[in-house]
Amino acid sequence: MLKLLNVEKRYDNGVSALKNVTLTVEQGEFVYLVGHSGAGKSTLIKLMYRELVPTSGFIQINNFDLRQMKERQVPQLRRTLGVVFQDFKLLPKMTVGENIGYALQVIGKSDSEIKEAVEQVLNDVGLEKQADHFPNELSGGQQQRVAIARAIVNRPKILIADEPTGNLDPQTTEGIMDILQRINNRGTTIIMATHNQQIVDELPHRVIEISEGQIIRDEQGGQYTHEL
Ligand code: ADP
Numbered sequence: 694m695l696k697l698l699n700v701e702k703r704y705d706n707g708v709s710a711l712k713n714v715t716l717t718v719e720q721g722e723f724v725y726l727v728g729h730s731g732a733g734k735s736t737l738i739k740l741m742y743r744e745l746v747p748t749s750g751f752i753q754i755n756n757f758d759l760r761q762m763k764e765r766q767v768p769q770l771r772r773t774l775g776v777v778f779q780d781f782k783l784l785p786k787m788t789v790g791e792n793i794g795y796a797l798q799v800i801g802k803s804d805s806e807i808k809e810a811v812e813q814v815l816n817d818v819g820l821e822k823q824a825d826h827f828p829n830e831l832s833g834g835q836q837q838r839v840a841i842a843r844a845i846v847n848r849p850k851i852l853i854a855d856e857p858t859g860n861l862d863p864q865t866t867e868g869i870m871d872i873l874q875r876i877n878n879r880g881t882t883i884i885m886a887t888h889n890q891q892i893v894d895e896l897p898h899r900v901i902e903i904s905e906g907q908i909i910r911d912e913q914g915g916q917y918t919h920e921l
Protein backbone atom coordinates (compact mmCIF):
# COMPACT_ATOMS: atom_id res chain seq x y z
CA MET A 694 0.00 0.00 0.00
CA LEU A 695 2.99 2.25 0.54
CA LYS A 696 6.18 1.60 -1.32
CA LEU A 697 9.31 3.70 -1.77
CA LEU A 698 12.14 2.51 -3.97
CA ASN A 699 15.54 4.21 -4.01
CA VAL A 700 14.01 7.57 -3.15
CA GLU A 701 16.25 10.59 -3.08
CA LYS A 702 15.28 14.15 -2.18
CA ARG A 703 17.62 17.04 -2.78
CA TYR A 704 16.37 20.54 -1.98
CA ASP A 705 17.03 23.48 -4.29
CA ASN A 706 19.80 24.70 -1.98
CA GLY A 707 21.67 21.42 -2.58
CA VAL A 708 20.83 19.81 0.78
CA SER A 709 20.40 16.09 0.26
CA ALA A 710 17.65 15.31 2.79
CA LEU A 711 16.98 11.70 1.78
CA LYS A 712 19.28 9.23 0.06
CA ASN A 713 18.38 5.87 -1.38
CA VAL A 714 15.35 5.23 0.84
CA THR A 715 13.57 1.92 0.20
CA LEU A 716 10.60 1.04 2.32
CA THR A 717 7.35 -0.94 2.23
CA VAL A 718 4.44 -0.51 4.63
CA GLU A 719 1.43 -2.84 4.54
CA GLN A 720 -2.19 -1.99 5.29
CA GLY A 721 -2.84 -1.91 9.04
CA GLU A 722 0.73 -1.36 10.21
CA PHE A 723 1.70 1.19 12.87
CA VAL A 724 5.10 2.69 12.10
CA TYR A 725 7.19 5.14 14.10
CA LEU A 726 9.73 7.27 12.23
CA VAL A 727 12.49 8.26 14.62
CA GLY A 728 15.80 10.07 14.28
CA HIS A 729 17.56 13.27 15.26
CA SER A 730 16.32 16.67 14.23
CA GLY A 731 17.35 17.21 10.61
CA ALA A 732 17.53 13.47 9.88
CA GLY A 733 14.89 13.68 7.14
CA LYS A 734 11.68 12.55 8.86
CA SER A 735 9.57 15.53 7.80
CA THR A 736 10.92 15.34 4.28
CA LEU A 737 9.87 11.69 4.08
CA ILE A 738 6.41 12.53 5.38
CA LYS A 739 6.02 15.41 2.95
CA LEU A 740 6.92 13.09 0.07
CA MET A 741 4.14 10.73 1.21
CA TYR A 742 1.36 13.27 0.89
CA ARG A 743 3.03 14.83 -2.12
CA GLU A 744 3.80 18.15 -0.58
CA LEU A 745 7.20 17.39 -2.12
CA VAL A 746 8.20 15.44 -5.22
CA PRO A 747 11.27 13.17 -5.05
CA THR A 748 14.40 14.09 -6.97
CA SER A 749 14.64 10.47 -8.06
CA GLY A 750 13.18 7.10 -7.17
CA PHE A 751 9.71 5.59 -7.06
CA ILE A 752 6.87 6.21 -4.62
CA GLN A 753 3.57 4.37 -4.72
CA ILE A 754 0.83 5.02 -2.17
CA ASN A 755 -2.67 3.53 -2.26
CA ASN A 756 -2.05 2.63 -5.91
CA PHE A 757 -1.05 6.15 -6.92
CA ASP A 758 2.35 6.54 -8.56
CA LEU A 759 3.47 9.80 -6.98
CA ARG A 760 6.19 10.60 -9.51
CA GLN A 761 4.02 10.08 -12.57
CA MET A 762 0.80 11.58 -11.28
CA LYS A 763 -0.55 14.86 -12.62
CA GLU A 764 -1.10 17.83 -10.33
CA ARG A 765 -4.84 17.51 -10.83
CA GLN A 766 -4.72 13.97 -9.38
CA VAL A 767 -3.12 15.11 -6.13
CA PRO A 768 -6.49 15.79 -4.42
CA GLN A 769 -7.53 12.20 -5.21
CA LEU A 770 -4.39 10.89 -3.51
CA ARG A 771 -4.93 13.16 -0.50
CA ARG A 772 -8.46 11.83 -0.04
CA THR A 773 -6.94 8.43 0.72
CA LEU A 774 -4.67 9.94 3.39
CA GLY A 775 -5.18 11.83 6.61
CA VAL A 776 -2.42 14.13 7.83
CA VAL A 777 -1.85 15.49 11.33
CA PHE A 778 0.81 18.06 12.29
CA GLN A 779 2.57 19.15 15.46
CA ASP A 780 0.93 22.58 15.31
CA PHE A 781 -2.59 21.25 14.52
CA LYS A 782 -3.18 23.63 11.56
CA LEU A 783 -6.85 24.21 12.35
CA LEU A 784 -8.56 27.11 10.62
CA PRO A 785 -9.07 29.71 13.38
CA LYS A 786 -12.20 31.33 11.99
CA MET A 787 -14.07 28.07 11.60
CA THR A 788 -15.72 26.14 14.40
CA VAL A 789 -14.58 22.65 15.30
CA GLY A 790 -17.45 21.18 13.30
CA GLU A 791 -16.69 23.37 10.29
CA ASN A 792 -12.99 22.49 10.40
CA ILE A 793 -13.86 18.82 10.27
CA GLY A 794 -16.71 19.06 7.77
CA TYR A 795 -14.91 21.32 5.32
CA ALA A 796 -13.16 18.51 3.43
CA LEU A 797 -16.48 16.74 2.95
CA GLN A 798 -18.15 19.91 1.75
CA VAL A 799 -15.44 20.34 -0.87
CA ILE A 800 -16.19 16.90 -2.32
CA GLY A 801 -19.89 17.64 -2.46
CA LYS A 802 -21.36 15.67 0.45
CA SER A 803 -24.82 16.74 1.59
CA ASP A 804 -25.32 18.74 4.78
CA SER A 805 -26.94 15.78 6.52
CA GLU A 806 -24.12 13.43 5.54
CA ILE A 807 -21.58 15.96 6.79
CA LYS A 808 -23.41 16.46 10.08
CA GLU A 809 -23.53 12.75 10.72
CA ALA A 810 -19.89 12.16 9.80
CA VAL A 811 -18.73 15.07 11.97
CA GLU A 812 -20.73 13.83 14.96
CA GLN A 813 -19.30 10.36 14.52
CA VAL A 814 -15.64 11.46 14.44
CA LEU A 815 -16.10 13.92 17.28
CA ASN A 816 -17.46 11.02 19.26
CA ASP A 817 -14.42 8.94 18.25
CA VAL A 818 -12.08 11.55 19.74
CA GLY A 819 -14.25 12.35 22.78
CA LEU A 820 -15.22 15.90 21.80
CA GLU A 821 -18.90 15.54 21.02
CA LYS A 822 -19.73 18.65 23.04
CA GLN A 823 -17.20 20.94 21.33
CA ALA A 824 -18.60 21.07 17.79
CA ASP A 825 -19.54 24.74 17.99
CA HIS A 826 -16.40 25.94 19.73
CA PHE A 827 -13.58 27.76 17.98
CA PRO A 828 -10.07 26.28 18.06
CA ASN A 829 -8.70 29.02 20.35
CA GLU A 830 -11.27 28.05 22.98
CA LEU A 831 -9.73 24.58 23.27
CA SER A 832 -6.63 23.21 24.98
CA GLY A 833 -3.73 21.98 22.86
CA GLY A 834 -4.72 18.37 23.41
CA GLN A 835 -8.30 19.10 22.39
CA GLN A 836 -7.11 20.94 19.28
CA GLN A 837 -5.01 17.95 18.30
CA ARG A 838 -8.02 15.70 18.76
CA VAL A 839 -9.97 17.94 16.41
CA ALA A 840 -7.11 17.72 13.91
CA ILE A 841 -7.22 13.92 14.16
CA ALA A 842 -11.00 13.95 13.72
CA ARG A 843 -10.56 16.09 10.62
CA ALA A 844 -7.89 13.73 9.29
CA ILE A 845 -10.06 10.61 9.67
CA VAL A 846 -13.45 11.98 8.62
CA ASN A 847 -12.80 10.80 5.05
CA ARG A 848 -11.99 7.31 6.36
CA PRO A 849 -8.46 7.34 4.93
CA LYS A 850 -6.47 4.17 4.52
CA ILE A 851 -3.37 5.84 5.97
CA LEU A 852 -3.04 8.38 8.75
CA ILE A 853 0.25 10.28 8.63
CA ALA A 854 1.34 12.24 11.69
CA ASP A 855 4.39 14.50 11.99
CA GLU A 856 5.28 14.92 15.68
CA PRO A 857 1.59 14.93 16.70
CA THR A 858 2.42 15.13 20.40
CA GLY A 859 5.35 17.52 20.07
CA ASN A 860 3.53 20.40 21.77
CA LEU A 861 1.65 18.38 24.38
CA ASP A 862 2.27 17.42 28.00
CA PRO A 863 2.74 13.73 28.91
CA GLN A 864 -0.81 13.12 30.10
CA THR A 865 -2.35 14.72 27.03
CA THR A 866 0.09 12.77 24.88
CA GLU A 867 -1.21 9.54 26.36
CA GLY A 868 -4.76 10.46 25.37
CA ILE A 869 -3.66 11.19 21.80
CA MET A 870 -1.80 7.88 21.59
CA ASP A 871 -4.90 6.03 22.83
CA ILE A 872 -6.85 7.57 19.97
CA LEU A 873 -4.21 6.72 17.36
CA GLN A 874 -4.05 3.16 18.66
CA ARG A 875 -7.83 2.82 18.38
CA ILE A 876 -7.77 4.15 14.83
CA ASN A 877 -5.05 1.62 14.02
CA ASN A 878 -7.09 -1.17 15.61
CA ARG A 879 -9.83 -0.44 13.08
CA GLY A 880 -7.37 -1.20 10.28
CA THR A 881 -6.01 2.23 9.41
CA THR A 882 -2.27 2.36 8.76
CA ILE A 883 -0.49 4.86 11.04
CA ILE A 884 2.83 6.46 10.13
CA MET A 885 4.07 8.74 12.88
CA ALA A 886 7.28 10.75 13.16
CA THR A 887 8.19 11.29 16.78
CA HIS A 888 10.91 12.37 19.18
CA ASN A 889 9.05 10.94 22.14
CA GLN A 890 11.06 8.06 23.55
CA GLN A 891 8.45 7.18 26.16
CA ILE A 892 5.73 6.63 23.58
CA VAL A 893 7.87 4.40 21.40
CA ASP A 894 9.09 2.35 24.35
CA GLU A 895 5.71 1.96 26.05
CA LEU A 896 3.54 1.37 22.98
CA PRO A 897 5.79 -0.82 20.84
CA HIS A 898 5.36 -0.89 17.08
CA ARG A 899 7.60 -1.03 14.05
CA VAL A 900 10.42 1.52 14.36
CA ILE A 901 12.17 3.01 11.36
CA GLU A 902 15.19 5.10 12.30
CA ILE A 903 16.54 7.69 9.92
CA SER A 904 19.96 9.26 10.16
CA GLU A 905 21.40 11.75 7.71
CA GLY A 906 18.75 10.92 5.15
CA GLN A 907 19.09 7.15 5.28
CA ILE A 908 17.21 4.34 6.99
CA ILE A 909 19.63 2.88 9.53
CA ARG A 910 17.18 0.63 11.38
CA ASP A 911 13.82 -1.00 10.65
CA GLU A 912 12.68 -3.11 13.54
CA GLN A 913 9.32 -4.65 14.53
CA GLY A 914 8.43 -3.76 18.11
CA GLY A 915 11.64 -1.77 18.42
CA GLN A 916 12.62 0.62 21.19
CA TYR A 917 13.38 4.28 20.63
CA THR A 918 17.09 3.82 21.09
CA HIS A 919 18.91 0.85 19.77
CA GLU A 920 21.41 -1.01 21.93
CA LEU A 921 24.29 -2.25 19.83
P1 ADP B 1 13.56 16.11 10.44
O1 ADP B 1 12.10 16.15 10.18
O2 ADP B 1 14.07 14.72 10.72
O3 ADP B 1 13.96 17.08 11.50
P2 ADP B 1 13.80 17.38 7.86
O4 ADP B 1 13.22 16.47 6.88
O5 ADP B 1 13.00 18.54 8.33
O6 ADP B 1 14.32 16.52 9.11
O7 ADP B 1 15.18 17.94 7.29
C1 ADP B 1 16.16 17.11 6.66
C2 ADP B 1 17.25 18.00 6.10
O8 ADP B 1 16.73 18.76 5.03
C3 ADP B 1 17.82 19.01 7.09
O9 ADP B 1 19.17 19.17 6.77
C4 ADP B 1 17.02 20.27 6.77
O10 ADP B 1 17.73 21.43 7.12
C5 ADP B 1 16.84 20.14 5.28
N1 ADP B 1 15.61 20.81 4.80
C6 ADP B 1 14.35 20.57 5.22
N2 ADP B 1 13.47 21.31 4.55
C7 ADP B 1 14.20 22.03 3.67
C8 ADP B 1 13.87 23.00 2.67
N3 ADP B 1 12.62 23.36 2.44
N4 ADP B 1 14.89 23.53 1.97
C9 ADP B 1 16.16 23.16 2.19
N5 ADP B 1 16.54 22.26 3.10
C10 ADP B 1 15.57 21.70 3.82
Ligand code: ADP
Nearest residue numbers: 704706708730731732734735736739779855856
Ligand atom coordinates in the same frame (compact mmCIF):
# COMPACT_ATOMS: atom_id res chain seq x y z
P1 ADP C 1 10.58 19.81 11.33
O1 ADP C 1 11.81 19.12 11.83
O2 ADP C 1 9.35 19.46 12.13
O3 ADP C 1 10.41 19.73 9.86
P2 ADP C 1 11.90 22.31 11.13
O4 ADP C 1 11.93 23.43 12.10
O5 ADP C 1 13.12 21.52 10.80
O6 ADP C 1 10.75 21.35 11.64
O7 ADP C 1 11.31 22.84 9.75
C1 ADP C 1 10.24 23.73 9.68
C2 ADP C 1 10.00 24.09 8.22
O8 ADP C 1 11.17 24.70 7.66
C3 ADP C 1 9.72 22.85 7.38
O9 ADP C 1 8.69 23.16 6.47
C4 ADP C 1 11.02 22.59 6.64
O10 ADP C 1 10.79 22.04 5.36
C5 ADP C 1 11.62 23.96 6.53
N1 ADP C 1 13.08 23.89 6.61
C6 ADP C 1 13.82 23.16 7.47
N2 ADP C 1 15.13 23.31 7.24
C7 ADP C 1 15.23 24.17 6.23
C8 ADP C 1 16.33 24.74 5.51
N3 ADP C 1 17.59 24.43 5.80
N4 ADP C 1 16.07 25.60 4.52
C9 ADP C 1 14.80 25.90 4.21
N5 ADP C 1 13.70 25.40 4.83
C10 ADP C 1 13.93 24.55 5.83
